[in-house]
Amino acid sequence: MSLRVYSTLSRQKEEFQTVVPGQVGMYLCGPTVYKPAHIGHMVGPVIFDTVKRYLTYSGYKVKFVINITDVDDKLIVKAAEKGTTVNALAREMTQDYFDNLKTMGVDTVDLFPYATEHIPEMLSMIQTLIDKGYAYPLEGDVYFDVSKDEDYGALSHRNVADMMAGTRVEASDRKRSPADFALWKRSKPNEPAWDSPWGQGRPGWHIECSAMSLKHIGATLDIHGGGLDLMFPHHENELAQSESCTGHKFTRYWLHNGLMQSSKTAGKIGGQHDRHGDSPADALAEKEAQEAGKLAGSKGAASVKDLFLKHAPETVRFFLLATHYRSPIDFNDENIAETGKSLEGFYRLFELFQRITTRDYFTLAVPQLRSGTTELSGDPAVFFTELTALRNRFLDAMDDDFNTGGAIGVLFEMRKAINGLVAAEKLETAKGSPAGMAAFVTAMTLFRELSSLLGIFNAPPPKKTGADDQFAGELMSLILELRAEARTTKNWSMSDKIRDRLKALKVIVEDRPESVTWRRDV
């Protein structure tokens, strides 16, 4: 099967064909760096990091760009609140963002362009739009004239008249139409400002993405990603500006990811949402409830760094990818904790591999390209037949609009199949055959090849608290040695007492055919 992707513009899955064969230009709308990132900010990067991994594996050369918005109203307000400068705040929060990306395993981004470093490109674009009659300067601002763009609204499937009907936009007397949006805003005193043909000012929100994507990728992007909330007005406006400016199709495939939701608060205020009918007080309460249930708007949304105090980053990444990227994700501690539990079985498998083969799973050399995928042949033949089928299902799922949830399901099945092999071939005892061992290694190599496409299981899981302490390790050796003596004399009550008491201390002891292992379970 070849790759198909769902594009918001056409509202259907399309055959994936790039502008330049074999190459992909991918642009993702990044953060406005005015506050610490929360989990919602990580969704897009994790998803598109995974997309890049898969495209690269499929043989494409991918350029992946995420912009950093470092000038914006919110930044200005926040910097003033904190008594710092816009620049200093932006730098601090950008670093926070980068730290979080790294922790989440997002390491395939090629470039993070900054808005403030692309002012000349934006000015040039704005000038072109004015020259072509798509934009008009007004008292130091410059607006895009929506009425000049016949396709306006195509992406979000709405038209200007309908939108106006429902909004309480006070018709700004200054703009020709309330729907017109700012390309350039004149600055007030003490605000960041740049010289322009229209006076001192700063860029509007949307123009930076148009200018930076044009400069760093080209007039036509293969993939433009972002959260569903950005579809309108941000992406609609980008689209309008860019196509009006360059005359080329702006983006081949629009990929929008679903948003994080918190079930803790969402839905508590029931009833039909009617923004016109409610009393002001009700409307306010309703809005607050909605804001709280919506991570992005919630002032109280935990920062990513706080989240990592409770959950391992790999668990969070796995959790995000277990649901299709276009679906909303219900984010709460219980759901993530459950994901954490379901990962334990994989960690057991990696330990098993180490124990049996004495090889380090995480340094297994794996194929980097689909064309060079792990060869699956040998004994037992039925096992290899099963592996082949599983691999095909995994890749088919990924080919179908990056269905990571389906692919993850295949990983669980692969885990079961491999554990089954180990049991059937008695690999954990001295009776294991060379062919069985070889099959085990091959299967784990394939597992690593596929799981790495999701950016997971690339490194050993973090040790549980206390388990990496050398002193604790030595004590455990001593205890287990004494327990082993008790067991040789069949002193089961002593043996069991030790194990039970350790269990109360969150130390799990496992007696295996030829060894005893322990681990922390916190």
Add this chain to the structure above:
RNA sequence: GGCGCUGUAGCCAAGUGGCUAAGGCAGCGGAUUGCAAAUCCGCCAUCAUCGGUUCGACUCCGAUCAGCGCCUCCA
């Protein structure tokens, strides 16, 4: 009001015009174990409701109910 999305087992979740509707977590039964743990095997869903199209629908269409998003410079 306008434009959209979602509703699959106790919970999370993939998917399909017809063959057994993935997988995980929890639960139950069994194998294994001195007993456990881990692992394996087995069990656990008339796919929100009603109607229509069809030889046949959970899948397509319509209505209803419920939840949610955007229209307000949130990823």
